[in-house]
Amino acid sequence: MxxxxxxxxxxxxxxxxxxxxxxxxxxxxxxxxxxxxxxxxxxxxxxxxxxxxxxxxxxxxxxxxxxxxxxxxxxxxxxxxxxxxxxxxxxxxxxxxxxxxxxxxxxxxxxxxxxxxxxxxxxxxxxxxxxxxxxxxxxxxxxxxxxxxxALAEADLSEVTAVAIDETSCRRGHNYLTIAADMGERKVVFVTEGKDAETINRFAEYLAAHKGSPDQVRSVSIDMSPAFIKGVTRHLPNARVTFDKFHVVTHASAAVDQMRRLEQRTDPSLKGLRWTLLKERARLTDEGRADLDALIAQAATKRTARAWLYREHLREILGRKQSNVVSAMLKQWCANVLRSKVAPMKDVATMIQKHFDGIVAWTQSRQTNGFIEALNGLFQAAKRKARGYTRFATMRTVLFLIAGKLDFTQITPQPA
Incomplete structure (x- = not known):
């Protein structure tokens, strides 16, 4: 001592x-x-x-x-x-x-x-x-x-112009959080409860309270949630809505799987092909590629094969960079699908027509929700490790720690 x-x-x-x-x-x-x-x-x-x-x-x-x-x-x-x-x-x-x-x-x-x-x-x-x-x-x-x-009290959002907004589940049942990320800095800037149009209003108010303005947001990437579309239109008046290409392709993939399930009721040969149809061809095994090629060769008689071809064509169209070319090709794609007998894919064509401008906007903004979706994976993993976070305040803290890129040095003097 x-x-x-x-x-x-x-x-x-x-x-x-x-x-x-x-x-x-x-x-x-x-x-x-x-x-x-x-x-x-x-x-x-x-x-x-x-x-x-x-x-x-x-x-x-x-x-x-x-x-x-x-x-x-x-x-x-x-x-x-x-x-x-x-x-x-x-x-x-x-x-x-x-x-x-x-x-x-x-x-x-x-x-x-x-x-x-x-x-x-x-x-x-x-x-x-x-x-x-x-x-x-x-x-x-x-x-x-x-x-x-x-740190959030000192947040400066005056430079935020491109935003991605998405929801994630937070508890069992219909409990959700809405997350807004600054796509320029690739960081979470806002988290709130719910997934309705009011969440966008709260984000707009948060911007105004942190040296920003709803008017400064020029681009917003969202899914095709009617609530989010309504909220952005109302509360972020200068923002051009972009629908992530990958969300559109996900809907097309769901249509392929739905068509397979419908057709396999009368065609047992389609059983066991779910993942063969949903995975990218390059990621399949040699056996999987052979099975896929055999199915596609029967496109004239199998609607599931035609659904797969429609999805791949859609993926190719959305990969182009010229908005006028994408617009023309997308209109033709919708017309072709709507004349077909592939009912689930017709629903995708109708959805694309309804959200046409936002989907074409992808070719210019190339703005996706991939960052938030990756964050969602990290957050869900953290919840599992912690056996679940049950309070909103805790979940909000965790999300900002994981992906907020908060500058704690600005709020605390360094020790001598």
Whole structure:
């Protein structure tokens, strides 16, 4: 044990390790072998005056309080700082608590400990972080939520012009979150409950509250949800709607599978071909490609084969870059399909006609929801590892930690 009195070499060593500088110094160190806990006492030089935010000058100490803060482990031992923290007296007679800049944003932690928790929580579940640092799940969650809220309060969305909006399930039943991402920076900027038109209104209001404006958004990538279309039209008036090419092809793939299921009722040879028809040909095995080629050779008599050909033609059309060419070819594709006897694909043609401008817009914007869909996969995986997140506030925090690219350095001074 090393304790108060004259400053020892050990004290100076811990001062260096902690980043403690004048007027602060380590006044004592105590190690409890039974609990494997290290306690470091920190004090300040007598007579020191302290500056207070929004108050001119430096001010005398009125009295002090001992604050106990959890700090980073030393050699796997839990470490706590016992800091004699001053309350200072202002010229108008008020007494206010002084807080060193190496104190954390949540009571009971140092800045460095909170930084460690944040870094770990961006890669791990709260439960895993809590186990590693020896704190409760609730304390880890509280740290992360506090920093996310502080960072979002300072968010500057004045440069956001291209947005992707999508929903993801958050709990069993019909419970959803709507996520908005800045496609320029490829990061999540907004999360809210629900998936109706009102979610777009809330996003527009959030933009206005964070140095942006709904009028600045020029492009929005969404799925073909009537609620999202209505919300964008109403609340993001200058935004051109883009329907992701991959959403359109997904609808066509569903039509191929539906046609297969209908036709196999009278044609058993189609059984077992589901994944052969849904996968890209290049990803099939040699046997799968042979089965597919044999089916396509019968396109004159099998509607499932014709459905597959229609989907592949649609994929090829949407891969082109000239909007006038895509527009002309897409109109012809719809006309051909609507004259066919492939009923499920007719529904896709009708859908394309209904959302024609937004689908053609893909050729110019090339804006997709792939980023959000990848994020959705990460989020669902995180939910499974954590055995589910049940509260919206928790899920919002997790999404921003995973994909918000929040700049925590802007809200906290770095320790000396």
């Amino acid at each position: 090393v304790s108060g009195g004259a400053c020892t070499d050990a004290d100076q060593l811990f001062e260096a390790a902690l980043g403690v500088t004048k007027p602060w110094y380590v006044s004592g160190v105590d190690f409890d072998a039974a609990t494997q806990t290290l306690t470091i006492s920190v004090d300040f030089v007598a007579g020191t005056r302290f500056a207070v935010a929004d108050e001119a000058g430096v001010h005398p100490v009125h009295d002090t309080q001992i604050k106990c803060l959890r700090h980073l482990n030393f050699f796997q031992h839990e470490c706590y700082l016992e800091v004699r923290t001053p309350r200072v007296k202002l010229p108008d007679g008020r007494v206010v608590q002084y807080q060193p800049d190496w104190f954390g944003k949540l009571a009971g932690f140092t800045l460095l400990f909170e930084a460690l928790v944040l870094a770990m929580a961006q890669q791990m579940t709260f439960a895993a972080v809590a186990k590693l640092v020896g704190e409760s799940w609730h304390r880890v969650h509280a740290i992360c939520s506090r920093y996310v809220d502080l």
